[in-house]
Amino acid sequence: MYLNLNRRQLLLGGSALMASTWLSPILAQDEQLRVIFWGNQDRADRTFKVMDAFGEDMGIAMAGEFLAFADYWPKLATQTAAGTAPDVVQMDGAGRYIAEYASRGAIAPLDEFIGKELDFAQFDQDQVEAGKVNDTLYAVSLGSNAFGMIVDTTPFEAAGVDIPGPQTTLDDLYAIAESFKSAGVAQAVTDDRSGSWAALENWLRQQSKALYTSDGELGFDAADMAGWLNLWKGFRDAGVCVSPEVQAMMEGPGTSPLIMGKSATMAEFSNLMSAYQALTTSPLVLTNFPRISLDAPGGYYRRPSMFFSISSTSSRKADAARFINFFVNDVEANTILNAERGIPPSAAVRDGIAGMLEDSARAAVTYVGGLEPLLSPPPPQSPSGGGEINESLLAFAAQEAAFGVRPPEAVAADFIAAAQEALERAG
Incomplete structure (x- = not known):
């Protein structure tokens, strides 16, 4: 009963x-x-x-x-x-x-x-x-679910550009952006995921690094963080990703750049595919986040729910x-x-x-079942303090860099210091 x-x-x-x-x-x-x-x-x-x-x-x-x-x-x-x-x-x-x-x-x-x-x-x-x-x-x-990228197929078809896939690199996004502009497609190629712990983790794992080590320490340093922020600065400057003003409007799938018609793709977890598709009549597909290079590790793992x-x-x-x-x-x-x-x-x-x-x-x-070629062992669990770093400190650092408050290198140094303090405080 x-x-x-x-x-x-x-x-x-x-x-x-x-x-x-x-x-x-x-x-x-x-x-x-x-x-x-x-x-x-x-x-x-x-x-x-x-x-x-x-x-x-x-x-x-x-x-x-x-x-x-x-x-x-x-x-x-x-x-x-x-x-x-x-x-x-x-x-x-x-x-x-x-x-x-x-x-x-x-x-x-x-x-x-x-x-x-x-x-x-x-x-x-x-x-x-x-x-x-x-x-x-x-x-x-x-x-399980896995990190990936949700793609609106309509702007790609309008620009005559192939939908991104396992052979797409981050550098390829610049060429896609130029094709969009030439075809009169208004959307940016992607949303701004500089404040996403999952996107950062995938990027780090493609370089055989990690968000956290098995003993609960940070798995990357200020130079890595500066590289991450500069990657998105380059995208921002070239119009590959949306402006910080557009990204800041997102409070959920319904106000995301993808659903608002501001970007053609959005990096997201696979289990949210249905939620996004329910909000648009445009056909969506799920693919992997672009790779640093084709000879780099895929950076993926199936995340148990x-x-x-x-x-x-x-x-x-x-x-x-x-x-x-x-x-x-x-x-x-x-x-x-x-x-x-x-x-x-x-x-x-x-x-x-x-x-x-x-x-x-x-x-x-x-999508998740076909990730095998890009998979590597899952990371250790996030340590105490990881939630503050992933959800608060990273978002703040990304916004500072995106709005040009300070140079990426200065933002990165302060982020690493604050993250280490958060781990020590929670530990």
Whole structure:
């Protein structure tokens, strides 16, 4: 059954009210397999349907609970401290909670189930590795996305220019901009992504560098940052990217330069493809962010969106592992899930559900599944303080450089100093 909210509670919309429980129709057993996760009602409906299908197939009584993200972690922490955590718990894609819960012994190692209850034969290896802490598996990826570039095909067709792809370099954007101007295409080639941590990370990884090292330090220096800011200064000066005034108007997909008709492309994560396509009648395609050079590493990794782990206090760990296996490997289950948690990590599942997805979702699946030649191992998790650097300090530095407040070199030096201070303060 569902715990229904009345109309007033729904209108209040408070995250604390967004909690619901569900019990499978099989209630004969005294002990149920319990699952907890965060998400909205659509995710809950899909998840509960899959839980019901697994319960019916296995003759296991299932119980589910979901909350808003902000309420989830306090609830799980309370349950864990009391020794009452559900059997299956959802973990975040950034990996910070996995490492924390694993180090405290709150989630169980899963290596003993591999090849038995857990089948990774069709899994992408990088998705398996992402669930490990100190070479021990503690979590199973439920889906992934990847950084890329969303392209409006209309201006490219108008200019008679090929849509960017794996053979497109950053220098090629200058030539595309000239073709746009010659054809009378008003859009810039791209938005200004100098303030995007994901774009910066991709650029660094193409040079075999990183945002952060495995010991929680910055993986780049002031010279790298100056190079990044100067790259975008060159684009700005040549009209390759939008002006800082246009970029500053973006508050979300609806006010992005791409949707506002100011740029022909936008660097973004693959799972947002559907959101952007829903806002325009122009056909969009998903491709990779341009490369520094064709002999440079691709810089890509599949980023897990979230995981399932098993509580260390669970008395039904094998059944919990079987449920997770069903969730990630069963094609019918994933037809119900509709890649809502990201691109399935199983190649067999991706193939099995591809024909049942909406066009934009199918494009994301195809894109992420075809990134293999440009992939490299995923980075270490962001350290404490990384959020401030990624979302605040980088954005401020990018705006300073874009509006010409100070030269890129001066901005870069101050950014590195502020970032190191943020890491020390949080550490």
